[in-house]
Each structure stands twice: as structure tokens, then as C-alpha cells.
Amino acid sequence: MTQFFQQFPVVFQSLNVGFLQTLKLFGATLLGALPLGLLISFGSMSKFKPLSIVTRLIVWVVRGTPLMIQLLIIFFFPGLVWGKPIWGGGESGRFLAATVAFILNYACYFSEIYRGGIQSIPVGQHEAAQVLGLSKSQTFFRVVLLQVVKRIVPPMSNEIITLVKDTSLARIIALQEIIWAGQSFMKGSHGIAGQIWPLFFTGVYYLLFSGLLTILFNRLEKKLDYFKV
């Protein structure tokens, strides 16, 4: 037991550093995937057939293959196949590659949620806006958007909480996120070796963070409760 208390501060420190990287990946993914997903959803709903077909094809491939494969391909492909490692070495290169893979993957999932939300808005809303002389963009931003947001909060919160845990997949390209940090105490790090509890302990971080997100999303849902769609 005394050994545990000696080890805990060292492990805690190290896990915090790893979790910071997890949070960075999480934040960067949201920052990129939320707007990119909207663009992709416009593409897949486009009346210009070639665009909508190509977009839907991409969404199918990205959603139909494991994120882990996408991570490996994006990270290794340029270096091994083209002979041009574009990501740069070290942690920052791995972070960049992971971020690109996550944004692409999550943007495709988000795009389908957006599409469902946008298409669920009754056609009468568009018609009312039209006869009142609103332009297409005014109709989208002033009339449709908030109704879409309200409708997609539950599926989005689901997807975003999944993202929290999916960031651990970046371990596969040795990104030094929290799972990597926890695992290092099995092999040996900071003078601690053969310990599995740090890896298990990482679960607490995920649990607390997803709990926090759940509370935030519930609040947002309540905030939008003042109207019905």
C-alpha cells in the first residue's frame, strides 16, 4: 500500500500530461469536424448529382472502415508509399496526422447527423420564409439553423462522447495521449515498472470528462426547451 502512495503522484503527473494531449486531440477534432461536417452535408444534399454521389461515396468509405486503419494509412502512407513523410517526426507530427484522420472521420459522421436534422425541418418552414421574401441564406441562418441545432443535440452529444473515448485509438501511431501514458508504467517509466493500475486508472479520466460533457449537453437541451419543433 505504501508503494502505491509513493507511486501515485508520479503516475498522476504523467497521466495528466497524457490527458492534456487527449484533450487537445478532442478539441482540434471538434474545431475541424463541426464545420467540415456541415460542408459535407451540403455536398451530399446537393442537387448537382456528381457532387452528391462523390460526397456520399466518401462518407460511405470513411464510415465503413475502422478509424484505426484510417489513422495508420494517413500516418504511414505518405512516407512508405510516396517516400515523402509529410507529417514530420516526433510528437507534433503524430499529433497532426492523428488530427487530420479524426477530423475526416468525425466530419463524415457529423455530416449525416446534420443532413438528418436539416431534412427533418418541415418544407413549410422554407415555404413560409420564401413567401416572406427571405433569401436562401437568410432562410438557413435565421429560420432553419436553430431548429436543426435543437434536433441534433441528442445525436451529436452521443457522437461527441464517443469521440472522447475514440481519441485513445491514436495510441496506435504512438501519440502520447493518456492510454499511452498509462501503459508506459507496465514496461517501465519514471522508475515504475510492471504496474497495470495506471492503465486502469485512465478510465477515471474518461468517465469524469464524459460526465462533464453529459451535464453540458443536458444544459444545452434545456436551454433550447423554450420552443418546440
Next chain:
Amino acid sequence: MAILEVENIHKSFGKSEVLKGISFSLEKGNVLSVIGSSGSGKTTLLRCINFLETADVGRITVDGDTIFDSDAPSTLSARERRDKQLKIGLVFQQFNLFPQYNVLDNVTLAPRLRAKERADYKQNKKQIIGEIEVKAKELLDKMGLSDKLDHYPCQLSGGQQQRVSIARAMALEPKILFFDEPTSALDPELTGEILKVIRELAKEHMTMVIVTHEMTFAKEVSDHIVFMDRGVIAEEGRAQDLFENPQSERLKAFLNNLKN
């Protein structure tokens, strides 16, 4: 001169021809009701005049200004076309209020967005917005809704929602106001309040076109009735004449069906 002239409107969806050459005109300050059984094309006609559908053939003139002509494809910008379209307003069967805005904002949204296009908007912003709000409040007062300004659509009855939507359409000062079965989505006990509003608008000589199933009301409020059947105007005339002395077999059958 007629304020609305509709000439030879044709509209097909795929192979089915829904409108087979509709022409009628309407005098300023008059009320015209369009009656007919479901599928006769009356809603499609109204949607063509309001640009929710594009007629295949035909011409529509409002107040001497051609707003649609299939022979002369327009070279107007989107904005100019919208300006022309705003000469007519439309009240929907399902109200279609914007759920995230309260009653006042539902009525002022379109006028506010339109005001932004004015050259003097930046200088006189406060005054312009103020005027829009005053006018919206007057309209809502007329609709008996001055105590509901900050309510959201989901807090209102169907009849109240429909009155808001009438105020919303009126706020853009259309020359002609169209109603698409304005009471069909309402419980019977609520239709009265809408009919009362329309009656009052008629008294103030608002030019209106009403697609309706309320025959007694159509007879009472309309100057002119158009009876549609299978995509054509089967009969039209003064309300009194049409209901009491129908000429065509189709209209006779239609009116008889209603009695049973």
C-alpha cells in the same frame, strides 16, 4: 383595372396535368373564393401564383406589373424577383410560424431583414426598427393578440397561431392576401375566430383570394367565386348567383354533395 390578372395557367406534375389553362381576374378591394373538391387543382393554382410552384405556361400580373410570364423568361435578379413576389402575401393552412421566435419576432423578422436592404438603414436603424415594431404591434392588436407578444408559437392555440400568421403576412403590406384553406387545420370551435378576422379584413377592403371548404363563409364574404373542377374553372360568378343558381352540372353535383 383589375389588380390581379391570371392568364392561361398550365401546370403538370410528370404526366398528370393539374391545371389546364386557368384565367381569372380580381378587382381591387374584392374578395375571391376558390372552391372545388380535393384534387381539383385549387391549391396548385394558389401555389403557382405565390411562386411555390412555377407554372409551365401562363402570365400573372399584379397591379399592372407582370410578375410571371412563361413567354418572357425573366432576367431579374433574385432580389428584384423577391420584391415583385412580395406584392402578394400568403397565409398557410398549417400556419408555418417560426417556432424559435416569439409572436412579435415572427411578425417583424421579414420586415427587419428587408429594411436592411434600404440605403438609409445604417443611419436610421433605430427609427426604422421602431416603426416596424409599432406597426407589428398594431397588426397584432387588431388580431386580438396584444397580450401574447412574447409568447412562443407552441404556447398558442391553433386559432391564435393562424392569427399571428395573418399578421405576419400583412406586415409586408401585400397588395393581395392569399389564404390556403386557412381553417382546415383548426378544430371546429376555432374556425370562427379566423373567419371573423377575414371578415373584418374584407370590410376594410383588403383584396383577398381564399381557397376554402367553408361554403357558407365563402358565400357570405366573397364578391366573386371561382369553382374549379379537374384543372379547369368549371364555373365562376357572383357568390349569390353561383350558390343559388348554379349552371353547370359539375357545380350542381358538388353543392349537392356538400348538403348530404
